Amino acid sequence: MTGRTVLLATPYFPPDTGGVEQYTWELARQLRARHGYRVVVAATVGDRGCGAGRYHGQDGLVVHRLPAPLRISRTRLGTGWRAALRTLIREERVDLVNAHAPVPLFADAAARACGPLPFVLTYHTGRMRKADPLGSAVCSLYERTLLAGTVRRAGELICSSDHVRADLARLFAGRAVTVSPGVDLARFTASPVPGEPRILFAGSLERATSYKGLADLLRVLPELAVRVPGVSLEVVGNGSAAAGYQRQAHRLGIGHLVRFTGRLGGSELAAAYRRARVLALPTHYDSFPSVLVEAMASGRPVVSTRVGGIPSLVTEDGDGLLTDPGDLPALASALTAVLTDDALARRLGAAGRRRTAAELSWERQADRTTEVFERALAGRRRRGVAVVAPYFRPKIGGVENYAARIAGALGADPDSRPAVITTNTTGRRTTVRVEDGVPVVRLGTWVRLSNTPLNPLWLLQLPYWLRRLDIDVVSAHAPVPGLADLAMALGGARPAVLTYHAGSMAKGRPGVDRLIGGYERLLLPRLFGRAGALVAVSPVSLAAGHRGALRIPPGVDTELFTPGPPAAERPPTVLYVGRMDLTSAWKGVPVLLRAFALLADLPQARLRLVGDGDARPELHAEAARLGLADRVEFTGVLTGPALVAELQRAAVLVLPSLSPAESFGMTLIEAMACATPVVGSRVGGIPHVVDDGATGLLVAPGDERELAAACRRLLTDPGTAERLGAAGRRHVVEHYAWPGLTDRYLELFRALSPG
Incomplete structure (x- = not known):
């Protein structure tokens, strides 16, 4: 039991409804009950009768509501937040600040109010997209400027899904951990899948969240009514577009098949999942929708789309069915399959319950968040290691596989933050993606000499990315000249481990071999001498004869590569x-x-x-x-x-x-x-x-x-x-x-x- 005080700074908090609200509410409850934190919440005034002031909430939470007299879209705006948060932090004797974004300005104010206290940023969605180009441009400018400064202030970063880390890879690359939303397994319990062909849609009905795809679901319902006698749709949620959806249902002649129940919570929402045979969420954009997790915990199959973080949550044909967004025939076919095939519905529902019980309970997610908080409170930081290799997966080769294994081992080490810096084999532009949970920076290639990619801009790009990724140790891989040499030369005071994978690079062509011989005689020994640790992958590696060199050969996954037939x-x-x-x-x-x-x-x-x-x-x-x-x-x-x-x-x-x-x-x-x-x-x-x-x-x-x-x-x-x-x-x-x-x-x- 820590007895420390953590401030959760969130723009929205219950009784407001939404993903961020639910995440922070459940996290606050678990932090207090399970880990002994004193939890203080700072939020803006709500839409449901919550005025400015200090409140004693349920479960011993202290909630401060800050004024927000202005609103742009769903973004609440106010003045004096930074000063108010600084006063709150002092008076409540806060030990750590955990701000939740992406709603602009509130988390940014918290970052600048906390002073020397440990600051943890939790980010809940990918890039902010708006329907109008001007709105998208403003959001993009915010992400590159004010938000980037908030990220730099954070000692630890949490993203709500791997999709968030990947979508904003340049912002979060190499520093963030994923703690996805969880589910209350005691409230959302599994029950037999009902035979009645009822579809459930649960989500916000605001105009700003039209991307959730309810309009698409309504459009396929007439066809489903022909294919599946007795089919019905229950819509759970409310918002500014609710009346428009009701009018759409009547225009399509399916008003009698659709029931709008309004917003439901707690046991009423759990009952809605139990009534349904399938949850449908044909969203066009989403990070990690909590309704999918709740439905899976309730033992219900889900039909959704291949967007955002959903493919990392729903295993296609394992615990749900996925379609492309906007593909109405595919959506109708997937729903028909689940509504008419009892064995399929039972299999998908049971698999979803097993998945959520094993990986997505709120207890487990709070434990993972606490690990981050304790690391921040202790002033510990994970060791940033850049695996620098001339080539990387999906290109096939020994060096590529070796480097990927090191990156994977670093990713599994709780004290490490891996990143990969490699070359872009298909173009001149630098790309940044998260692959298997590891950020991969692919530096553009301008020219190629034999098998050696080169680009003069690497002289500027390598120091930038080593700094941006907050790298402490360089793990460089050669023999292809260029990238590894520069990474070690430009790494400053960072120690380097150089792994040399080959013997002589001689090609059997006199002119080329003279250049290679000169490199191997004159430059390579200096590169070896600069390494804090030198690794030879085999006895014939040119590094093997260097004093102090270690031998660490390549390995194999003996649990994947297993014996075949006799x-x-x-x-x-x-x-x-x-x-x-x-x-x-x-x-x-x-x-x-x-x-x-x-x-x-x-x-x-x-x-x-x-x-x-x-x-x-x-x-x-x-x-x-x-x-x-x-x-x-x-x-x-x-x-x-x-x-x-x-x-x-x-x-x-x-x-x-x-x-x-x-x-x-x-x-x-x-x-x-x-x-x-x-x-x-x-x-x-x-x-x-x-x-x-x-x-x-x-x-x-x-x-x-x-x-x-x-x-x-x-x-x-x-x-x-x-x-x-x-x-x-x-x-x-x-x-x-x-x-x-x-x-x-x-x-x-x-x-x-x-x-």
Whole structure:
């Protein structure tokens, strides 16, 4: 029990109704009852008889109402808020201020009134959009100026959904955590899905919230009345547009099918969910609608749209059905399915209840908020780590996968704030997005030398983003020159961990190799010396011989990459997974094609090439020239479960690399984890991964006959294939499981920046 006083500064508070009101009300109750905070609320005067003054609210809350004589749209405006909040903070002996936005000015006043006290900003929606261009322009200006200053003042940032973090990525990138709205599981309880085909719409009926899609729902109701006899719609909510919706229903001839019940709360709202067979919210824009969470907690299937944060809440065909906004035929079809298919309705409803009970109770969300508050009160800050890599997902490659794993481990560490800085492989503009909960900044590329992206503006952009993301440690990944070098050089006093992934970058072209040799002899040692910690991913990495270098190899998700069927049950498929770029000719794919041509006596055998790149047309032509057009399949890029399935089905995976540039061979350990036998070249780091004859087979680089013989052996001798596959799986589990490897990185980051 903390006994500390927290001020929740919110523009709206019950008895006003809405998402922010409900969020702050439930949070206040949980903070007081569950965590022992004394909670003071500062809000504006309400629309339901709440005048200015100090009130003792329910559950021991103290509520201060500040005057708001002006109003623009739904935004209440007043003067003197900053001074009033400063006085309130002093008189109530507040220890921490938590302001709720985006309604302009109120949270901004709270940020500037709290002085040296810990300040936490909670942001509830994405970019503010208005129907008129002028209103949108004003909101955009506010977000870039006043709100940006409020964000800078915040010691901690909370967003109500991952969508909010992604939609305002430039504002919140790298600093915010997500604490979504919760649900009162004791009030919204599951009950059997009723047979009566009643649809429920619950939400604001204000003109400003017409995006909620009630008009679309009314438009599809005549068709539903034909498809589903006895269908009806209950509309819960009120607002300035309510009369207009009622007139629309009568114009459409469905007035007798629609019941407008007005605003409901508490047990009455819970009863409305129980009456319904399905909740429909065909919204055109939303962040994380609380009505969806309440319906799911009530065991009701939901039909909504693929907008905002809804896809992160509703698993399509798992606990609800989603359509595109404005797609009325799809909306009608989805509602018809739920209204007429009892098994579907029960399955979706039960899954929604399980999801909310496991992840979205108000108790759990208050616990997560308290963690943020306690960190702010203690003056602790999460360690900002920038993972800087020349390329990143969805581009496929060992460096990309390695960097993504480090970013993921940082995201799971409560004391870390990860961000990724990489290059934009498709254009000159810089983009910022949140991907799998991690902000990813893709710096525009102006030119490309061989496989090296470059842009002179990085000299300005890198310092800016390191500062904007509040970065403490740089995790740089090479060998592609440019981005990692600049990040370390421009990082100022920030410590850096440099991970070097390859041996020599020599291409076998004299002119290019002279430049590469000069870089590796003259500049690379200085880069190694500048690193606070140097990591070599394999013994053949150029960093491996540097004094003090650590070895942390790539890893594999052994819970995702699992053994496939026994060798005797697999089709005779030879598999390659990797790049097909002209600059990556050292991968040896043409050698593999020539080797496969020597297996003409195995007519059932197939070669599958997984990946993509600008060399793919030439490889197609080479396969045709060798008479393999009907036996070679190009699948394109595969990731996740699709890649796992490909590896599990293959009889053998081949990595026919020709150059020491292949310092490891990520695809080898992924295949070995699937108990798939592997064949690799005796080059670079491959012999350090594959023990010839024990966990796989090794062949001379560029020798298509030896490669063909190794493939033939594994295709025709299931006993050997089974033995090598099982040994490979054991080896990977023991040496290359990701958790132990990423833990070593977390230890490095803590040592370099103790916090």
